[in-house]
Amino acid sequence: xxxxxxxxxxxxxxxxxxxxxxxxxxxxxxxxxxxxxxxxxxxxxxxxxxxxxxxxxxxxxxxxxxxxxxxxxxxxxxxxxxxxxxxxxxxxxxxxxxxxxxxxxxxxxxxxxxxxxxxxxxxxxxxxxxxxxxxxxxxxxxxxxxxxxxxxxxxxxxxxxxxxxxxxxxxxxxxxxxxxxxxxxxxxxxxxxxxxxxxxxxxxxxxxxxxxxxxxxxxxxxxxxxxxxxxxxxxxxxxxxxxx
Numbered sequence: 001x002x003x004x005x006x007x008x009x010x011x012x013x014x015x016x017x018x019x020x021x022x023x024x025x026x027x028x029x030x031x032x033x034x035x036x037x038x039x040x041x042x043x044x045x046x047x048x049x050x051x052x053x054x055x056x057x058x059x060x061x062x063x064x065x066x067x068x069x070x071x072x073x074x075x076x077x078x079x080x081x082x083x084x085x086x087x088x089x090x091x092x093x094x095x096x097x098x099x100x101x102x103x104x105x106x107x108x109x110x111x112x113x114x115x116x117x118x119x120x121x122x123x124x125x126x127x128x129x130x131x132x133x134x135x136x137x138x139x140x141x142x143x144x145x146x147x148x149x150x151x152x153x154x155x156x157x158x159x160x161x162x163x164x165x166x167x168x169x170x171x172x173x174x175x176x177x178x179x180x181x182x183x184x185x186x187x188x189x190x191x192x193x194x195x196x197x198x199x200x201x202x203x204x205x206x207x208x209x210x211x212x213x214x215x216x217x218x219x220x221x222x223x224x225x226x227x228x229x230x231x232x233x234x235x236x237x238x239x240x241x242x243x244x
Contacts, residue, residue: 035220043169052175054182061186064162066194070122070229071158074193076198076224077129078151080215091151092195098155100184106163107171107180115164122161123229125154130223134216162187 042060049056065071075095077220082088105111128150170178205211 033157047170048167049179050172050174050177054178057179058186058189059180061183061188062190062193063186064183065187065190069084070126070161070179071191072194072198073126073222073225073229074129074154075195076159076202077126077133077219079195079199079202080129080133080219087198088195091148092191094148094152095155095158096188096191098152099156099159099187102156102159103163103184103187104159104180107166108161108177109158110167111163112238113160113164115161115168116233116240117158117160117165120230120233120237121157122154123233125157125228126226126229127223128154128217128226133219133222140235 042063045056046060075092078091078095079088082091128145131137131140132145132150133149137145205214
């Protein structure tokens with residue numbers, strides 16, 4: 001057991017530590033809330049670079065994941081009620097497989113789709129996970145989707161979402177495969193770092209006596225954030241027009 005075996009510790013000190021770390025995380029996320037995607041500096045580097053650039057692309061991949069608020073919200077929802085390390089590893093691995101597959105194949109095979117619609121589906125993944133955590137599918141709809149299959153499928157969309165962003169840029173053919181693999185390795189490293197912080201905060205939160213009560217509010221907030229992401233992307237789709 002990873003976390004569940006620990007008894008509740010409604011320690012005031014622990015709660016203060018949790019609140020401090022949560023505040024730092026929120027401050028960090030708020031400063032990067034709209035940094036997802038490819039900014040102008042990164043765009044200039046990608047379009048100006050040629051040949052194999054392993055370290056820079058690994059950095060860009062890690063940066064994408066750490067600042068990718070939609071990925072982090074989904075992953076936070078995925079691990080919300082996972083108490084064993086092997087379960088966390090299994091779900092994160094499925095997400096990584098899906099994410100890596102469509103990221104690489106989407107760019108290499110030039111498979112295209114409207115980025116706003118793909119990102120709207122990514123927002124839907126956040127809504128899905130929040131409803132799943134609230135046991136809403138069984139309660140409201142009488143169904144129980146396979147959670148591992150859902151994480152893998154949504155992982156495909158998360159990876160394809162980034163592929164659509166890279167397809168908007170002019171990537172040098174020389175060294176493209178190595179650079180894309182390096183980028184993907186960076187994504188996984190960034191995911192590992194982000195998950196470490198999320199798990200630390202989640203662990204501290206779980207040790208408080210109010211965790212189960214506040215978990216309902218937290219997942220309701222997660223669902224709201226997912227709907228906001230969907231609305232934001234659909235607004236972009238209808239205002240920017242269809243992008244082939």
